Structures are given as structure tokens and as C-alpha cells.
Amino acid sequence: MHCPACNQAMLILEYKGIELDHCQGCGGVWLDAGELGLLLHGVPEAPEGLALAGARPGARRCPRCPRKMDVGRFPASTVEVDVCPARHGLWLDRGELLTLAGERAGGPAADAVVRHLRELFGEEQNQTKEKKT
Numbered sequence: 001m002h003c004p005a006c007n008q009a010m011l012i013l014e015y016k017g018i019e020l021d022h023c024q025g026c027g028g029v030w031l032d033a034g035e036l037g038l039l040l041h042g043v044p045e046a047p048e049g050l051a052l053a054g055a056r057p058g059a060r061r062c063p064r065c066p067r068k069m070d071v072g073r074f075p076a077s078t079v080e081v082d083v084c085p086a087r088h089g090l091w092l093d094r095g096e097l098l099t100l101a102g103e104r105a106g107g108p109a110a111d112a113v114v115r116h117l118r119e120l121f122g123e124e125q126n127q128t129k130e131k132k133t
């Protein structure tokens with residue numbers, strides 16, 4: 001599978017049986033539908049869990065289908081994500097997965113994920129975009 005941002009072939013990183021597609025070129029991560037919930041809470045989120053507030057058409061294409069992804073934010077999130085309109089999954093730029101995990105933390109599972117992601121992606125992931133309003 002190729003990165004929707006820079007078109008490099010992505011690597012699969014496995015975490016507790018969840019396959020994250022990671023681009024070494026730009027540091028982004030693709031999550032298939034359900035994987036964000038699995039990652040943070042141990043249960044897949046419902047398809048409507050990928051609904052974005054104020055979504056607008058984006059320029060990047062879903063790596064799973066030819067459609068262009070929508071750009072927007074999850075409710076109560078500061079992170080702008082790309083989501084396939086056919087709900088194949090979502091794309092997170094470098095650092096955004098950590099930010100999202102931090103926002104949705106509040107349980108030991110999410111805390112463990114944040115720690116693991118820090119180790120996995122190294123210091124680069126600390127350069128998260130501060131977009132707090």
C-alpha cells in the first residue's frame with residue numbers, strides 16, 4: 001500500500017494484532033476502519049465513529065480505493081484528519097496519532113498506546129502540531 005501523502009510504500013507496524021501502515025517518508029500513519037477504536041480502547045469503533053465535524057473534500061486519495069478523502073476533525077479534537085468517504089479508514093500525518101491518542105486517553109489502554117507510539121516513532125513524534133484553540 002502506498003502513502004496517500006508522499007506515495008512511498010508503507011511499512012506495516014503491528015501492535016497487539018493491529019496493523020498500522022506507517023510511512024517512513026513523511027511519518028504518517030494509515031488506520032483501517034475500526035483500528036483507532038481497537039488501538040485506544042480495545043474495541044473497534046462503529047463506522048459512524050469516523051464521522052468528521054465540518055468535513056470538506058481533501059486532495060489526498062484513500063490508499064484502499066480511488067476516492068479522495070475528506071478532511072476534518074473528530075468532535076472535540078484539535079487534530080485534522082483525512083477520512084475515506086467510503087469509510088475505509090483514516091490518515092494521520094506525523095504526530096497526529098499521538099495527539100489523538102492523548103486527547104482520547106483516559107484509560108490504561110490509551111496510556112499504554114501513547115507510550116508505545118513514542119517508542120515506535122521516536123522523538124520525531126514529539127513535534128506535534130499545536131493547533132489548540
Ligand SMILES: [Zn+2]
Pocket residue numbers: 003004005006007008023024025026027028
Ligand atoms: Zn508518506
Ligand SMILES: [Zn+2]
Pocket residue numbers: 062063064065066067084085086087088089
Ligand atoms: Zn477508500
